[in-house]
Structures are given as C-alpha cells and as structure tokens.
Amino acid sequence: MNDETPAKPVRHLLGLSGGKDSSALAIYLRDRIPDMEYFFADTGAELPETLEYIDLLEDYLGKPIAKLNARRDFDYYLKLHNNYLPSPRQRWCTINLKLLPFENYVGDDDVISYIAIRADEPARAGYLSTKPNIKTCFPFKEDGLNKEDITHILEESGLGLPKYYSWRSRSGCYFCFFQRHEEWVGLQKNHPELYERAKEYEKSEDESGKIYTWNQAGTLDEIVSRAQLAPEKKKTMSRPKKLIDQLTDPDEDPDDACLICTL
Known part of the structure; x- marks a missing residue:
C-alpha cells in the first residue's frame, strides 16, 4: 500500500498591474496555458481607470x-515608517502592498511566475523572488515580442489600452512618486479629489521645519504650477506616428519604475 501523498501540481501565476504589458501577456497566454491563475494586488490606492x-x-x-489585498493599508505602513513617504530608494509601499501579498498568496506551492518583460527591454529583469519554490518565465522575451507587438495584441483583443494612458505613462497608485511632473498635472485635471488626497500626505515637521513631499522638486502644488507654466515640449516635437510611441518619454529612464506595479 502506497501512503505517499500525491505531489501538488505546479501552479502557473500571472500578476496583473492594470498596465499594458501584463495585460497583453495575459491575453497572449490565455489559450496557451489554460491552467493559468491571474491575480491583482489591490493597494487600495489604484486609479479608477x-x-x-x-x-x-x-x-x-x-x-x-x-x-490580493494587503493585510494593512498604506496609512498603516506610513505610520510604521515614521511618516516618511516612499521614494525610489525606499520602496516600502511596493514591498508591503505588492510583494508580500503575492508571496503570501503563493505560500509553499511550486509556482511558475510569468513576467511581462519584452524582448526590447534587455536591461529590465522584473521582480525575481528569492523563494526557491517560485520560478520565473519571460514569454515575451523568449518569443521576441516588442512594444509594437504588445499594442497589436491589445488592439486585436478589442480591449485596447487602459484609459489612463491618455494622460499617464504607467499604472500604479494615484500618488506614485514615479510620476513625471506633467502626470501630476494630469491627476489634478482628471481626478482632482485624488490629487487633493495626495497633497494631504505632504506634511511639515514642526520642530525641524522639514517638508515631506512626493518629489524632491517640491510640493505637488509647486510642481504642478511649474509644469503648467513651462513650455510644452510636445508642441515643438513631431507627432509620433504610432500610439505606442506616445507612451514613452524620451527623457524617462525605463528602469526607474517599480516593475511589479507597472508592467
């Protein structure tokens, strides 16, 4: 008599951020991997779009x-970090609101995690878990798919791009510190109530007088004011021929963003 417990099947997981790349990967793999599990780590600060x-x-x-919802919300972790807002060097929001919920969801199961890094992004690696039971796979890289292919996948599906791409270059929390200055202007215009909430997180410390802001360039109101007064670069540049070209700022470092939030 064999008393051994049958091995659990390997789980196939694909994390969605609401961004173009992970969405296109889900569409691309839908019929290729029928057992795929899809998940979305909801921070509670997502854009309505x-x-x-x-x-x-x-x-x-x-x-x-x-x-997947974090056990504690952003405000809880903000207090835990002495009201220091997250930054490119201190991405505690990504760790607590995205990565830990994912690893808790996986548990000790053997998992293949599918990451939406494209073939034209050789410098990007995405989130690589240190847990030995989580393996990573990069279908777009393996199959040689680039930005134009991703746009084609989304358009052919009928879904197209998420609406926020009309004023924002990536997904993520409405107060994401990786937003460019003009994207804060976009938030103020498209979601004034969320812009006001983001401003409420900017606080000054009475004793030192130090101001905690989302961007080292100043408070949100200062950033938005300067961005609105600055010459509009796009008016002096030729119009991109393809929609996907409008989603990348030529001055933007592609490695800057929290990839698990924005892919």
Missing part, C-alpha cells in the same frame, strides 16, 4: 482574477 480595466480583462479572460 485601472480597476475598470481589470474588470474588462477579467471578462475577456473568462476566469476570475484573484484580488
């Missing part, structure tokens, strides 16, 4: 997208 797009994607995929 992002949540809307996740719902549309769920309908297209024909299976539920697991919503």
Whole structure:
C-alpha cells in the first residue's frame, strides 16, 4: 500500500498591474496555458481607470482574477515608517502592498511566475523572488515580442489600452512618486479629489521645519504650477506616428519604475 501523498501540481501565476504589458501577456497566454491563475494586488490606492480595466480583462479572460489585498493599508505602513513617504530608494509601499501579498498568496506551492518583460527591454529583469519554490518565465522575451507587438495584441483583443494612458505613462497608485511632473498635472485635471488626497500626505515637521513631499522638486502644488507654466515640449516635437510611441518619454529612464506595479 502506497501512503505517499500525491505531489501538488505546479501552479502557473500571472500578476496583473492594470498596465499594458501584463495585460497583453495575459491575453497572449490565455489559450496557451489554460491552467493559468491571474491575480491583482489591490493597494487600495489604484486609479479608477485601472480597476475598470481589470474588470474588462477579467471578462475577456473568462476566469476570475484573484484580488490580493494587503493585510494593512498604506496609512498603516506610513505610520510604521515614521511618516516618511516612499521614494525610489525606499520602496516600502511596493514591498508591503505588492510583494508580500503575492508571496503570501503563493505560500509553499511550486509556482511558475510569468513576467511581462519584452524582448526590447534587455536591461529590465522584473521582480525575481528569492523563494526557491517560485520560478520565473519571460514569454515575451523568449518569443521576441516588442512594444509594437504588445499594442497589436491589445488592439486585436478589442480591449485596447487602459484609459489612463491618455494622460499617464504607467499604472500604479494615484500618488506614485514615479510620476513625471506633467502626470501630476494630469491627476489634478482628471481626478482632482485624488490629487487633493495626495497633497494631504505632504506634511511639515514642526520642530525641524522639514517638508515631506512626493518629489524632491517640491510640493505637488509647486510642481504642478511649474509644469503648467513651462513650455510644452510636445508642441515643438513631431507627432509620433504610432500610439505606442506616445507612451514613452524620451527623457524617462525605463528602469526607474517599480516593475511589479507597472508592467
């Protein structure tokens, strides 16, 4: 008599951020890997457009997208970090609101995690877990797919790009510190109530007089004011021929963003 417990099957997981690349990868792999599990780490500070797009994607995929919610919200971790706002060097928001919920979701199961790094992004690696039971796979890299291919996948599916791409270059929290100055202007214009909430997180310390802001360039109101007064670069540049070209700022470092939040 064999008393050995049958080995659990390997789980196939694809994390969705509400961004173009992970969404295109989900569409690309839908019929290739029928057992794929989809998940979305909801920080509680997502743009309405992002949540809307996740719902549309769920309908297209024909299976539920697991919503992972952190055990504590952003405000809890902000207090834990002595009211220091997250920054490119201190990405505690990504760790606590994205990575830990993912690893808790995986547990000790053997998992293949599918990452939406494209073939034209040789310098980007994405989130690589140190847990031995989590292996990573890069289908777009392996199959040689680039930005134009991703746009084609989204357009052919009928979903197209998430609506926030009309004024923002990436997904993520509405107060993401990686936003360019003009994107803060976009937030103020498209979601004034969220802009005001983001401003409320900027606080001054009475004793030292130090101001905690989302960007070293100044407070949000200062950044938005300067961005609105500055010459509009796009008016002096030729119009991109393809939509996907409008999503990349020529001065933007592609390695700057928290990839698990924005892919």
